[in-house]
Amino acid sequence: MRPRSRFSRRYGHLWFVLPGLVVFATFLIYPMAKAFQLSFIDWSGLGASNGFVGLANYREALTSPALYLAAWHNVILFVAILIIQHTLGLFLAVQLNARPRFMEVYRTILFLPVILSLVATGFIWTLMLSPNIGILNPLLEAVGLGFLAGSWLDDPRFALACIVVVQAWNHIGWAVVLYLSGLQNVPQELREAAQIDGANAWQRFWAVVFPLLAPSFTALTVITFIQNIRVFDVVYVLTGPVGAPAGRTDVLGTLVYRTAFGAAGATTADVRLSYAVTLAVIMFVAMLVCISLLVRVLRRREIEA
Amino acid sequence: MKPRKVEAAARHFLLCAASLVVLVPIAYVVIASFKTLPDFFANPYGFPEEWAWQNYVEAWKQARIATTLTNSVIVTAASVLASTFLAALIGYGLARKDKPLALALYTLFISGMLVPVQMIVLPLFVVLRELGVLGTHLALILPYTALGLPMGVLILTPLIATLPRDLADAARIDGAGEWQIFRRVVLPMLRPGLASVMILNGVWMWNEFFIPLVLAFRPSTQTLPVGIMSFVGTYSTEWGLIFASVVMATAPAVIAYVAMSRQFVAGLTAGAVKG
Structure with a gap:
């Protein structure tokens, strides 16, 4: 055995951490610190900065209706997708857990959209929903609901609902596989014991099985939260960087992007890099607070269960 | 036995319906990618009159798929x-939580998962410009590598901690250094975990749109999703070409998934449950 100095015995393991830490610090921690710094200056991103402005960016952001409207759309998306995941997703997982024939085929198909990029998903649904060449409208006409047909993505009443549908289509696979793996971990003896005690199928599920799915419930809720607060690609592809029509689908992701890089119809005065970074910092802090609350509540629920 | 049969039939009916909701839009895009522009209007809902393979030839050239595909790979x-x-x-460095700084560094890496890309991508632009790598592949590789670490550390650290210690101890007595132990003892035992991390990070890196949209602004370094988007910007009415390019951009990931769906599902689920 090679002799090792006291120092290397105590700190030797850190050599393994060092290369990764350098990359992590340079491309994640430093840009974050830089983001905080940028949020205190006034800079359009081009040319010279107008110098330190203190909390002015924050004051402007926190009093701007655009921020709250975008955040509100993120919340609507999150709640809608959450409900779909925990009902339809759970339901489909329960069906798969009964191990029907072709179970693997069904699972492979239902998880497939998760693999597709959100850009591809956006195009798939642009085609489906298009008033000219889509198939949703003729489908509605075929079942006698022709009066509902419309140009879905341009209609302020339906545009956000379209985003929900597309986002749900892309993400339902997560709910299916997460709940399925949770269901497969429920010991069969527990269900049998409950059956002997006279519980019917419905009672067995809600009293015995569902509480044991708490880890799946937690994981799904947290990833749904992150996915829908960060959402950008789907909205960008379906309704563009201004959250058309009339800002009805504007979310935090598009708001930040538009503020930093502009969009059709924007003037150079609208493009303000340091203000965009401030919006992103606010988004990060809000997410951090919500996630820690969410995890605390959900973990407590897991322990009680 | 009768009710059970009814139940099984109902279950198949429901699962088939759900599968159709997934498959019909995808199939419809594939069919649309073979249509000529007049075909879209003459015959919007059916199969193309004549399968326009030249859409793929055109899109391959016009959307510069050869370039963006190579860049993505x-x-x-x-x-x-x-x-x-x-x-x-x-x-490996942090697996023993009793070592100094191990827990603190572990927490630091994990919390990287909460950082929204919108917040760091703008400062990253500045950092990469200072390093002189803007406009090269490294401008994407370096940030992706850093952003992939939290998930990797989250999955691998607990796995390494549960590996049997006696093997490493035996190697140590035989005079192996820590590096050799890592390479010859730990890495081979870690294979399933490594596969999970690779699939989980590979899927998002392949599909990532926002980061390359900002950082790979030069056409020569664009990846597939951004390349498709900028192609659509220029040819917004050439529906057949657009869908042909979408199909080509999506096919590699779908083929890999169908070939290894079990590994994909297991890998992705492992990451999500941990997270």
Whole structure:
């Protein structure tokens, strides 16, 4: 055995951490610190900065209706997708857990959209929903609901609902596989014991099985939260960087992007890099607070269960 | 036995319906990618009159798929390998929580998962420009590698901690250094975990849109999703070409998934449950 100095015995393991830490610090921690710094200056991103402005960016952001409207759309998306995941997703997982024939085929198909990029998903649904060449409208006409047909993505009443549908289509696979793996971990003896005690199928599920799915419930809720607060690609592809029509689908992701890089119809005065970074910092802090609350509540629920 | 049969039939009916909801839009896009422009209006809902294979030839050229596909492969492969390897090293270094700083560093890496890309991508632009790598593949590989670390560390560290210690101890008595133990003892036992991390990070790196939209602004370094988007910007009415390019951009990931769906599902679920 090679002799090792006291120092290397105590700190030797850190050599393994060092290369990764350098990359992590340079491309994640430093840009974050830089983001905080940028949020205190006034800079359009081009040319010279107008110098330190203190909390002015924050004051402007926190009093701007655009921020709250975008955040509100993120919340609507999150709640809608959450409900779909925990009902339809759970339901489909329960069906798969009964191990029907072709179970693997069904699972492979239902998880497939998760693999597709959100850009591809956006195009798939642009085609489906298009008033000219889509198939949703003729489908509605075929079942006698022709009066509902419309140009879905341009209609302020339906545009956000379209985003929900597309986002749900892309993400339902997560709910299916997460709940399925949770269901497969429920010991069969527990269900049998409950059956002997006279519980019917419905009672067995809600009293015995569902509480044991708490880890799946937690994981799904947290990833749904992150996915829908960060959402950008789907909205960008379906309704563009201004959250058309009339800002009805504007979310935090598009708001930040538009503020930093502009969009059709924007003037150079609208493009303000340091203000965009401030919006992103606010988004990060809000997410951090919500996630820690969410995890605390959900973990407590897991322990009680 | 009768009710059970009814139940099974109902179950198949429901699962088939759900599968159709997934498959019909995809199939419809594939069919649309073979249509000529007049065909879209003459015959919007059916199969094309004549299958327009030239859509693919055209789109391949016009959307510069050869370039963006190569870029996507290079960037994803390099980032996945670098990120997974660095995460395994970190995991080995931090696996023993009683060592100084191990828990603090572990927490630091994990919390990287909460950082929204919108917040760091703008400062990253400045950092990469200072390093002189803007406009090269490294401008994507370096940030992807860093952003892949939290998930890698989260999955690999606990796995390494549960590996049997006696093997490493035996190697140590035989005079192996820590590096050799990592390479010859730990890495081979870690294979399933490494596969999970590679799939999980590979899928998002392949599909990532926002980061390359900002950082790979030069056409020569664009990846597939951004390339498709900028192609659509210029040819917004050439529906057949657009869908042909979408199909080509999506096919590699779908083929890999169908070939290894079990590994994909297991890998992705492992990451999500941990997270």
